[in-house]
Amino acid sequence: MKFFKDLKAARPLFALLAFCALILVGGAAHASEAELVLPDLSSASFLGINGHDLLLYGLGVCALGMIFGLVIYSQVKGLPVHQSMKEISELIYETCKTYLITQGKFILILEVFIGIIIWVYFYNLRHFSLDKVAMILLFSLIGIA
Secondary structure: OOOHHEEEHHHHHHHHHHHHHHHHHHHHHHHHHOOOOOHHHHOOOOOOOHHHHHHHHHHHHHHHHHHHHHHHHHHHHHOOOOOHHHHHHHHHHHHHHHHHHHHHHHHHHHHOOOOHHHHHHHHHOOOOOHHHHHHHHHHHHHHOO
């Protein structure tokens, strides 16, 4: 029981330490992702393969996966199908297409607002160059897509 009484007496000290830690860590929160400097990818290696080559191999695997998907798609598309199943699948496809078009319109409107905010913040408030702001906007579009 004495341990808990001593712990109660130390509460103000713990609160002071937590407050000091919060203030000291708060300074690191002023960093910006837009000012990050990316390291040279060829300087890091994984299992003897440098980072740049590893990313290129990953892109190659993605390309092979896309080719595989297209081949399988063309094979499945040529298979015979029951008429009622075809009608149901076409109904599902049209429903999904309508939903995606509606969502796409909403996301485009949202991206216009996000783009305006990005432009005002980085170009007007942070005074980034036009090419940097254009790059940020481009990757914002890629991220939304």
